[in-house]
Amino acid sequence: MGLVLTGKPRERVTQITLNRPERMNAMAFDVMVPFREALEAASRDNDTRAVVITGAGRGFCSGADLESPGPPPDIDGLTLSTIALRSMELLDDVVRAMRRVHQPVIAAVNGPAIGGGFCLSVAADVRLAADTAVFRAAGINNGLTAAELGLGYLLPRAIGSSRAFEIMLSGRDVDAAEAERIGLVSRVLPGGELLDASLDLAERIAGFSRPGVELTKRMLWGGLDAGSLDAHMNHEGLGQLFVRLTTQNFEESIKARKENRPPDFQD
Numbered sequence: 001m002g003l004v005l006t007g008k009p010r011e012r013v014t015q016i017t018l019n020r021p022e023r024m025n026a027m028a029f030d031v032m033v034p035f036r037e038a039l040e041a042a043s044r045d046n047d048t049r050a051v052v053i054t055g056a057g058r059g060f061c062s063g064a065d066l067e068s069p070g071p072p073p074d075i076d077g078l079t080l081s082t083i084a085l086r087s088m089e090l091l092d093d094v095v096r097a098m099r100r101v102h103q104p105v106i107a108a109v110n111g112p113a114i115g116g117g118f119c120l121s122v123a124a125d126v127r128l129a130a131d132t133a134v135f136r137a138a139g140i141n142n143g144l145t146a147a148e149l150g151l152g153y154l155l156p157r158a159i160g161s162s163r164a165f166e167i168m169l170s171g172r173d174v175d176a177a178e179a180e181r182i183g184l185v186s187r188v189l190p191g192g193e194l195l196d197a198s199l200d201l202a203e204r205i206a207g208f209s210r211p212g213v214e215l216t217k218r219m220l221w222g223g224l225d226a227g228s229l230d231a232h233m234n235h236e237g238l239g240q241l242f243v244r245l246t247t248q249n250f251e252e253s254i255k256a257r258k259e260n261r262p263p264d265f266q267d
Helices: 029-044 080-100 116-123 138-142 151-159 161-170 176-181 191-206 210-225 229-246 249-258
Strands: 004-010 013-018 050-055 105-109 126-130 134-136 187-189
Touching (some): 004 029, 004 191, 080 116, 105 116, 105 191, 116 134, 126 191, 176 187, 210 229, 229 249
Parallel strands (some): 050 105, 105 126, 126 187
Antiparallel strands (some): 004 013
16 A cells, blocks of 8 residues: 555545554655645645645644655765755645645544644644644744744634644644634644544535635635635635636526436536
8 A cells, every 4th residue: 555545525625634554644755745746636626626735644744754754866976955955845835736736625623733734734724633633833842933834824824823823833733622612724624533424524515516615615715815805805706706717617506406306417
């Protein structure tokens, strides 16, 4: 079995699982490279309408592998400083790949999400957590910075600046109950129910309009990056008009409500 598993447990839903449970799915290069490739493949798969990511075993991802990270690819002839730059770029590209996935990405955080694993969870569009989940910005505890892999950008936008500063500067654990209270995760569930709940959500999203869902994801992230309300509203308006004028979705939704059935969007 590979270090990253991909399957379709539900119709139009792709599940990607980090599969190195004996190392708590640590971010070795031979895990992160196929993980990024799996995200990119799911994005290109026109039969995939939502993506769920999770970890095998009792952890989501324990962050950097301090014992057996393996060599990054394509480093022959490079000096240590350049290897370090390429290594960080490779890991950064995993976060960028999650943002570029056309479909919504749901993180089923089944256990500890530490350091880089915390970053991966925050890079997802939606987070659901098991009651055993723990989040920690571990870099600060290791004599480094807590700001890595986009966390200093993403976390304040997810939970507000004061909470993000406190969590990242203290290096403390955030348990599942607190994560739900501060809005870091949408829901907390018993561990045995987490994956089904995440797949249920993915399946629900998969039933909606493809461009409607994709544009909603783009507009939500665009809103977090927007320089002004006016700039964002212009983008939102164009997206709404695009779906309204190029599909029959609105008419189908009205017809379906009258006929007391789920809509059948054909886009």
